[in-house]
Amino acid sequence: MKIAVIHGPNLRLLGRREPEVYGTDTLDDVNGKIAALAADLGLEVETFQSNHEGELIDFVDEASARVDGFLVNPGAYTHTSIALRDALAGVDLPFVEVHLSNPSAREAFRRRSYLSSIAAGVVYGFGVESYLLGLRGLAARIGA
Ligand code: CA2
Numbered sequence: 001m002k003i004a005v006i007h008g009p010n011l012r013l014l015g016r017r018e019p020e021v022y023g024t025d026t027l028d029d030v031n032g033k034i035a036a037l038a039a040d041l042g043l044e045v046e047t048f049q050s051n052h053e054g055e056l057i058d059f060v061d062e063a064s065a066r067v068d069g070f071l072v073n074p075g076a077y078t079h080t081s082i083a084l085r086d087a088l089a090g091v092d093l094p095f096v097e098v099h100l101s102n103p104s105a106r107e108a109f110r111r112r113s114y115l116s117s118i119a120a121g122v123v124y125g126f127g128v129e130s131y132l133l134g135l136r137g138l139a140a141r142i143g144a
Pocket residue numbers: 009010011012013014015016017018022073074075076077078098099100101102103110
């Protein structure tokens with residue numbers, strides 16, 4: 001089984017700015033922790049980050065031919081992108097939405113997610129552990 005991890009806009013800044021909100025792990029650190037757990041779970045994993053909505057949508061479409069599910073931190077597109085929702089709905093594979101912070105405890109505009117109602121599950125607020133918990137959930141969901 002194989003999954004793809006998608007990091008949305010600005011997440012390449014991880015560990016370099018706003019550590020009080022997003023922690024001190026860099027994106028490479030996060031990807032390394034995901035890769036280690038994926039190996040334990042017997043999963044293949046590939047990762048993708050983009051600051052561009054269309055690139056994220058193209059990746060969902062292309063990767064859908066070779067993966068069994070997605071672990072997605074859509075960043076700010078969580079709160080704005082009907083197009084990313086449509087892309088994930090259209091490929092008919094399970095995905096888990098994860099966030100480092102708890103968006104519901106922040107500004108009001110972060111309370112709406114266009115993705116959560118079609119996600120297999122959501123994990124918010126545990127820093128890098130959100131990705132690892134989400135990966136475990138996704139693995140169980142795809143029967144890995
Ligand atoms: O908590 C999360 O994981 C978010 O998806 C992060 C997004 C934010 O727009 C969502 O509401 C919640 C922001 C990602 C920006 O990442 C940065 C990392 C370090 C420094 C600055 C931005």
